[in-house]
Amino acid sequence: MSALQTKRAPAEPGARRSAAPRSKSPADRRPRLVYVLLIALVVMFVLPLLWALSSSFKHRGDIFTYPPQPLPSPFTLENYTRLLETQPFWGWFATSTIVAVVSTAVSVFVCALAGFAFAKYRFRGKRLLFDVMFSSMAVPFAVIVVPLFVMLIKAGVTNVYFSLIVPWVAPAFGIFMMRQYAEQAVPDSVLEAARIDGASEFGLFTRVVLPLLRPALGALAVWSFLNSYNSFFWPLIVVSDPAQYTLPLGIQSLYAAEAHQVDLVLAGSVLAAIPSLIMFILLRKQLLDGLTAGAVKS
Numbered sequence: 001m002s003a004l005q006t007k008r009a010p011a012e013p014g015a016r017r018s019a020a021p022r023s024k025s026p027a028d029r030r031p032r033l034v035y036v037l038l039i040a041l042v043v044m045f046v047l048p049l050l051w052a053l054s055s056s057f058k059h060r061g062d063i064f065t066y067p068p069q070p071l072p073s074p075f076t077l078e079n080y081t082r083l084l085e086t087q088p089f090w091g092w093f094a095t096s097t098i099v100a101v102v103s104t105a106v107s108v109f110v111c112a113l114a115g116f117a118f119a120k121y122r123f124r125g126k127r128l129l130f131d132v133m134f135s136s137m138a139v140p141f142a143v144i145v146v147p148l149f150v151m152l153i154k155a156g157v158t159n160v161y162f163s164l165i166v167p168w169v170a171p172a173f174g175i176f177m178m179r180q181y182a183e184q185a186v187p188d189s190v191l192e193a194a195r196i197d198g199a200s201e202f203g204l205f206t207r208v209v210l211p212l213l214r215p216a217l218g219a220l221a222v223w224s225f226l227n228s229y230n231s232f233f234w235p236l237i238v239v240s241d242p243a244q245y246t247l248p249l250g251i252q253s254l255y256a257a258e259a260h261q262v263d264l265v266l267a268g269s270v271l272a273a274i275p276s277l278i279m280f281i282l283l284r285k286q287l288l289d290g291l292t293a294g295a296v297k298s
Contacts, residue, residue: 052266054071054072055072056266056270057076057079058079059074060261079263079267083264088250091244092246092247093271095245095247096272097229100228103164104224106168107171108221111170111171111174112205112220115182116179119178119180119182119186120182120186120191133175137173148167152166160239165228168231171224173223177216177219178213181216185212186209186212194207221279221283229247229275232246251269251272254268
């Protein structure tokens with residue numbers, strides 16, 4: 001048989017052609033780049049915390065050794081014992097915790113109440129009042145420190161706890177956050193049904209609105225607690241007695257001393273981080289739900 005008469009045999013139906021390897025498009029590489037960036041950010045934030053935790057169990061002379069030692073050798077609890085025995089650490093801890101807890105509870109309730117009023121009530125001057133409140137977010141806190149301090153002095157308020165709580169009672173960001181969330185999460189039909197059932201306005205807020213605002217309340221509670229607990233500038237203005245220092249002031253005083261007690265500063269920082277971690281662990285679900293609210297349309 002000649003070559004001209006030969007015909008190519010038909011390909012079998014089940015046969016598959018080996019496809020050439022397809023080069024990955026930029027869209028395929030994008031998730032990997034995002035993961036690499038996220039891992040780099042996690043390492044960047046976690047490494048200083050791990051270094052502080054490890055160094056808090058080292059002697060002062062071993063903290064800045066080169067090359068650095070990842071693990072304390074030898075392991076010692078002397079920094080913690082010296083801190084608790086020579087400094088009024090528990091007094092600082094109690095002041096910061098009490099102020100943060102009380103200011104958070106008051107702030108969450110006041111912001112929820114004000115945000116609900118701005119979202120669901122109509123009254124004269126509502127737009128102007130909201131604009132003034134919202135514009136106050138653009139004013140740095142350092143600008144109002146002196147007027148606020150003068151107002152407290154003229155009012156005769158000398159209680160340290162009251163003075164520390166005042167700036168965190170009604171933050172503009174919290175009111176704005178609760179107003180935005182209340183507009184989405186609280187249907188008008190639910191409010192009208194509760195009014196028909198005879199609920200008072202305050203009972204409507206406490207029994208119907210607050211449960212619907214739970215995710216936003218958790219997120220606002222974490223934000224308010226961290227702001228109050230980590231505040232340094234305002235306590236520096238109003239607190240003069242070292243026994244009534246908050247944790248940021250007390251830890252700063254350890255480093256401001258002539259000896260620069262870095263070992264005690266690290267031990268105090270580790271202990272001071274515990275309430276923040278507990279607050280985040282307890283309210284992590286509400287925090288994530290509150291931060292992601294409105295990201296997906298219902």
